[in-house]
Amino acid sequence: MGGWTVMSRGESRGKAGVQERLASLTSWDADWSGLRVLVTGIGVSGFAAADTLIELGACVVVIDGSVTERTQAQADTLRIVGALDVLLGPEAVQSLPLIDGELPDLVVTSPGWRPDQAVLAAAARKDIPVWGDVELAWRVRTRRGKKTADWLAVTGTNGKTTTVGMAESMLRAAGLKAVAVGNVGKPVLDAIREPVEYDVFVVELSSFQLHWAESLSPIASVVLNVAEDHVDWHGSYASYLADKAKIYHNTQKAAVYNAEQIETERMVEEADVIEGCRAIGFTTTTPAISMVGVVEGLLVDRAFIAERRDHAAELASIKDLGRTAPRHMVANALAAAALVRAYGVEPVAVREGLRAYLPGDHRIQSVATVDGVEWINDSKATNPHAASASLAAFESVVWIAGGLSKGVTYDELVAGNSKRLKAVVLIGVDSSELAAALARHAANVPVIPVEAGQTGEDRPDGALIMARAVELAAEAAGAGDTVLMAPAAASMDQFASYAQRGEAFVDAVRNLVEGRAQSKE
Incomplete structure (x- = not known):
């Protein structure tokens, strides 16, 4: 960290002075120079925030808990454009780093960082303001006197x-x-x-x-x-x-x-x-x-x-x-x-x-209709409310569901849609809460779990898991049914994102369609 240089603004920056300065930062043209800013996260939002602050003339340090090829490439780019430093790895996100021997004036955080995360909690204890990338964007929306x-x-x-x-x-x-x-x-x-x-x-x-x-x-x-x-x-x-x-x-x-x-x-x-x-x-x-x-x-x-x-x-x-x-x-x-x-x-x-308007992928996306069965990808349904809206659009459903629950409950979802369910194929590392709700409110509906071991791999592989789920759903579905992949849960236990989960479903369905077509030749 040696070698960082910061524009001198006096020997001491009192809290009142910093707060007054931050309050004045309401346009791109305000004086951002020398402001000590810690950016937490180097994903899409964090990178944009850091890049913007560097362009504004702030003294920027970025931290992120992951060390991957992508984060290292992002870090190299930010250093080139003028970040004072980029700190990666689990140890980088355990405490507030000093910037030229002083605490940051401001923290700008990526959206996913929880308020109780160690660095953000430490900032709160030190009365250091925390903004999100959207707050920063609102403040710099006026440039050269024009919104x-x-x-x-x-x-x-x-x-x-x-x-x-x-x-x-x-x-x-x-x-x-x-x-x-x-x-x-x-x-x-x-x-x-x-x-x-x-x-x-x-x-x-x-x-x-x-x-x-x-x-x-x-x-x-x-x-x-x-x-x-x-x-x-x-x-x-x-x-x-x-x-x-x-x-x-x-x-x-x-x-x-x-x-x-x-x-x-x-x-x-x-x-x-x-x-x-x-x-x-x-x-x-x-x-x-x-x-x-x-x-x-x-x-x-x-x-x-x-x-x-x-x-x-x-x-x-x-x-x-x-x-x-x-x-x-x-x-x-x-x-x-x-x-x-x-x-x-x-x-x-x-x-x-x-x-x-063209709807985006993974939002009640019709993938195929095979032998009278419609296959629908709604991987974006990452919570019970979204999954309920999807289920309500169809009459007889083989439902592929499960994943990371985010602390929610499933009783209302299952009770309100039990009459639509012909069968449920459960994915997810731990879908016990959803399984329990199905047992309470849809006891007569067959529940078919996809165990990680069924993939033939020691670790969960999203593509293999989804391929098996599609096979099981195809066995349960008949003409007039809809196979709906609306998980009512987040994806990160077995997939990188809801988009990857959706793509795995689409690929598995298309492979199923091609396989059936070849068998008829």
Whole structure:
């Protein structure tokens, strides 16, 4: 660590002085030079934060607990562009590092880092502010006196990525330069630094990102839905809800809520919004005044028209969402429509945006139909709420489920969908909680576990596990059934990500299809 140089700002930096300086950092053009910043995590968000801070002139040190080819390459890049140091390995994340002999002025953390992680807990004890990458992005959004883009903010337990994608498509149909950023994949900091003059960012925000954000003031915001999730990270469901609710704080024009879920309405009622901000509901049934909803197969608006007391404006048809439009997909479309209508987008662009929208992989993705059996990949269903929405779209299901539970329970999920289940194929290193719920609420449904040993390997191999799960599901399914891979759990026990899990399912189904085709030749 010797050799680090930091611009001198006096022999001592009192806490009051540091706090005053941090409070002044509200634009790209503010004085960031010499600010001692520790960045925790060197993944997509952490790398973007570190790279941005270096460009701003801060003194940056980065830490990450993993030592892989990827993290080492990221570390080399950050050192080249000006990071003071990058510390990798388990020992690097056990305590606060000193920067030129002093504690950091600020910690900028990657979203996945829990508040009780050793470094973040130490920062809290030392009264060192902790920001997330989204908080940093909000503060640097103004450059040379001009905002980079307006923000429309989206959170919820499920449906975030679909909703931001739909909103992005609607905005583009209106002729606006819009991009989906945040938890969706592209860090908002990267979008801010792109040589593109965007009009709008549609920002997907996880509960983790919201936990570390305080200053956001979006044009419009929405909590799509809430259900028990990430309790292990937040410590309690109440804390999870409190972090989700932060998205409404300082919303400028429209705080959009799910009229079919009272928790989101209460969040709006309790939010400290900008004066003049309206509460706008969305519902998959007939909308009341100041809502968007559905009437006779049409998506309609009774919120953003002058004659809303006795009229509704047609936005689109449910058929514009594609061949299959389960209820939660309609809800996502309505939420996206409410956001863009708050921004001033005309109804015709809502319709054209929905028609142009292409759903992402791993979200109720139809993979194949073989011998009357439809195979559906919904690997993105990483919690019970998402899996329940998937199950509700089908009548007779062979369900592939299981994985890392994240501290949630499965009784409500199983009890509410037991009549749809023909059989359940269990994956996951430990799916005992799901198995127990099935025993309690679906005792007559066959449960077929895929044991790690069945792969023929000493360690779990995701591709082999999924191939075996698909084989077992094929044996259980018949014409008219749907094989649905909607795990209701995270993937990291057997896969690198939900995307890898989904890809393994798609590959296994395609191999099954090819094998059957060859056997008929």
